[in-house]
Amino acid sequence: MANPKSSEAGDELSPEQQKFQETKEQQRQQDAAAGQTFQSDSGEYLTSGRQKKEAKKAEKKAAKPKGEPVSRREFLNYAWGAALGVVLVEAGIAGFLFTVPRFKAGEFGGLFDLGTFSSLPPVDGPPISNLDGKFWSSNDASGFRALYRVCTHLGCLYEWKDQTFRFECPCHGSKFQKTGKYIEGPAPRSLDQFYAILEQNGQMIADITEGGEPLPAAENPDANVIVDTSKILKGQPH
Numbered sequence: 001m002a003n004p005k006s007s008e009a010g011d012e013l014s015p016e017q018q019k020f021q022e023t024k025e026q027q028r029q030q031d032a033a034a035g036q037t038f039q040s041d042s043g044e045y046l047t048s049g050r051q052k053k054e055a056k057k058a059e060k061k062a063a064k065p066k067g068e069p070v071s072r073r074e075f076l077n078y079a080w081g082a083a084l085g086v087v088l089v090e091a092g093i094a095g096f097l098f099t100v101p102r103f104k105a106g107e108f109g110g111l112f113d114l115g116t117f118s119s120l121p122p123v124d125g126p127p128i129s130n131l132d133g134k135f136w137s138s139n140d141a142s143g144f145r146a147l148y149r150v151c152t153h154l155g156c157l158y159e160w161k162d163q164t165f166r167f168e169c170p171c172h173g174s175k176f177q178k179t180g181k182y183i184e185g186p187a188p189r190s191l192d193q194f195y196a197i198l199e200q201n202g203q204m205i206a207d208i209t210e211g212g213e214p215l216p217a218a219e220n221p222d223a224n225v226i227v228d229t230s231k232i233l234k235g236q237p238h
């Protein structure tokens, strides 16, 4: 029986030898497609195209310069920088919010433009309640006041009584004049009021001061009365 391995170069190959060579070549191609190392006829170890690509990739990766390690000093510098940045951003936001009014006009805590003298309650009539502003518009011969609706005793909402023409608190019976002045009861002081100004052509011409002097609205009938519900002036103790 012919031995396929014993044939020499130049010799005619027998059909068995040709079959052997073909089978070997097929095996080699299959190994290459699967990415396996295989041995050539001369005994040399060959690598497939895929293996070459992977080897190149690994080479490139190894050649890439690795990042320098961060020293302790650098780390602390970065940390301080980040903390400073946060503080500056917060300060900026707080500064911005400070410049934005917290209350809108016509909202409790903001400004109320009541118009000119003709829009105010008559000097000899009852006060008018302003529910949004939480005050009573009280006008008499001495001037105008915006009285805070809360009793100076324990914080109940007092009421206007037409029969007695005065304010009376339903909780413990404190009583006050139309001007807010204390009459009787457990309240320790006259009614509190809001700061207000008279304004004409963009200029302030009078305001209510800490002593609680009313606004001379009748003497300046064309001036606007503006109540600032962010500022409360305490009533006088009795």
Ligand code: FES
Binding pocket: 151, 152, 153, 154, 155, 156, 169, 170, 171, 172, 173, 174, 185, 186, 187
């Ligand atoms: S709360 Fe008004 S009298 Fe007490």
